[in-house]
Amino acid sequence: MSLYLEERIKCITEPKQKAQPKVYIRTFGCQMNEYDSEVVIGKLLQKGWALVHNPEEADIVLFNGCSVREHAEQRVWSNLESLKKLKQRKPKMLVGILGCIAQKHKERIWERFPFVNLVCGPANLSHLPEYIKELNEKEQVLAVDKQERDFKDFCLTFPAQKEGFKSKGYVVIMSGCNNFCSYCVVPYLRGRERSREIKEILEEVKELVRNGYTHITLLGQNVNSYKNNFVKLLEEVNKIEGVEKISFTTNHPKATSEELFRAMRDLPKVEKYLHLPFQSGSDRILKLMRRGYTRQEYLNLIRKLKEILPEVRLSTDVIVGFPTETEEDFLKTKQLMEEVRFDNAYIFKYSPRPGTEAERKLKDDVPLEVKKRRNQILLDLQKRIWREKCRR
Numbered sequence: 429m430s431l432y433l434e435e436r437i438k439c440i441t442e443p444k445q446k447a448q449p450k451v452y453i454r455t456f457g458c459q460m461n462e463y464d465s466e467v468v469i470g471k472l473l474q475k476g477w478a479l480v481h482n483p484e485e486a487d488i489v490l491f492n493g494c495s496v497r498e499h500a501e502q503r504v505w506s507n508l509e510s511l512k513k514l515k516q517r518k519p520k521m522l523v524g525i526l527g528c529i530a531q532k533h534k535e536r537i538w539e540r541f542p543f544v545n546l547v548c549g550p551a552n553l554s555h556l557p558e559y560i561k562e563l564n565e566k567e568q569v570l571a572v573d574k575q576e577r578d579f580k581d582f583c584l585t586f587p588a589q590k591e592g593f594k595s596k597g598y599v600v601i602m603s604g605c606n607n608f609c610s611y612c613v614v615p616y617l618r619g620r621e622r623s624r625e626i627k628e629i630l631e632e633v634k635e636l637v638r639n640g641y642t643h644i645t646l647l648g649q650n651v652n653s654y655k656n657n658f659v660k661l662l663e664e665v666n667k668i669e670g671v672e673k674i675s676f677t678t679n680h681p682k683a684t685s686e687e688l689f690r691a692m693r694d695l696p697k698v699e700k701y702l703h704l705p706f707q708s709g710s711d712r713i714l715k716l717m718r719r720g721y722t723r724q725e726y727l728n729l730i731r732k733l734k735e736i737l738p739e740v741r742l743s744t745d746v747i748v749g750f751p752t753e754t755e756e757d758f759l760k761t762k763q764l765m766e767e768v769r770f771d772n773a774y775i776f777k778y779s780p781r782p783g784t785e786a787e788r789k790l791k792d793d794v795p796l797e798v799k800k801r802r803n804q805i806l807l808d809l810q811k812r813i814w815r816e817k818c819r820r
């Protein structure tokens with residue numbers, strides 16, 4: 429067992445010494461945010477901090493938040509509101525806002541929440557212990573100057589907390605995105621796409637295996653556009669002794685190939701599961717979204733995948749209420765879901781994200797009531813499909 433892991437388990441299982449500073453962290457967002465929180469915890473534990481599961485006990489409370497959809501942001505804001513009272517009772521307790529939400533709102537966070545001490549963007553996260561130290565002398569620290577993360581600072585991997593230290597380890601293989609879908613803020617907040625070297629990734633996987641992690645998840649905004657050949661990477665990870673299962677997320681249809689489907693079929697450790705967001709079933713909307721594929725091209729991919737790997741499980745992301753979406757466009761989305769019969773679908777109501785092309789050029793003209801209704805119809809549909817699949 430590595431020193432790091434021993435330290436980490438000790439921090440969680442042994443009674444804490446009085447002097448040990450305590451951190452509470454809460455993550456609002458995707459697996460990438462979860463991973464980033466792990467990096468933060470790892471960095472702090474190495475510096476002698478202990479992890480606690482209740483903000484009341486903490487010397488610093490960190491919220492790591494996503495900014496991709498308005499709803500995700502709202503959750504962070506309302507939780508911060510609730511934290512205000514605790515901060516009044518415990519004025520020495522520090523509060524930090526991390527992640528995309530910090531990168532996006534920067535010092536503006538202080539206008540609404542002046543009690544926040546630290547605002548730290550995703551590329552700055554690995555320096556978090558230094559920023560906390562600065563808070564000994566300063567009331568507030570703003571750390572949002574880095575656009576792209578330095579992989580070296582992030583190369584230690586940690587088990588996912590919510591898995592309870594069982595077997596699941598995450599490895600980031602690339603970060604950022606170059607696709608600039610018209611509705612999406614990710615390229616602005618996480619920077620341009622960058623891929624890590626295969627050798628470095630394999631080393632990290634081996635380190636995880638040495639620490640007892642057998643289920644490896646490869647993470648990135650679009651793992652299949654990994655520049656050093658994603659299929660080759662899967663083959664190499666598949667060869668590593670001790671790895672029992674390999675998952676990966678998330679994928680873009682534009683970069684998805686038959687070669688990947690064959691690799692999923694032929695590599696025994698690779699999970700027979702693909703998350704492949706389609707966003708809309710209407711070609712007109714797909715074009716406005718700048719997704720780079722048509723409905724038919726998406727369906728062709730799914731057909732090919734099911735031919736090569738009939739037992740595959742599929743999930744997707746869908747946006748309803750994109751600007752100008754008519755009832756007819758929406759019905760095409762619904763039909764696509766009925767045709768593919770996904771195992772799971774994440775359905776989002778469109779929200780304009782400041783700075784994106786859609787926000788600048790298209791009026792958010794689908795009324796909230798209509799978005800809610802379309803959202804509910806797809807949720808009900810997905811529930812029905814899932815129930816039918818379970819019954820079978």
Ligand code: SAH
Binds near residue numbers: 611612679747776778
């Ligand atoms: N890279 C991934 C998506 C990351 S964002 C991909 O391209 O598939 C996760 C999901 O959030 C997206 O797939 C999309 O469905 C949703 N999303 C992103 N921006 C949104 C917005 N402005 N409004 C509503 N949903 C959005």
Ligand code: SF4
Binds near residue numbers: 606615649
């Ligand atoms: Fe956003 Fe599109 Fe990049 Fe996904 S592919 S992160 S939706 S810009």
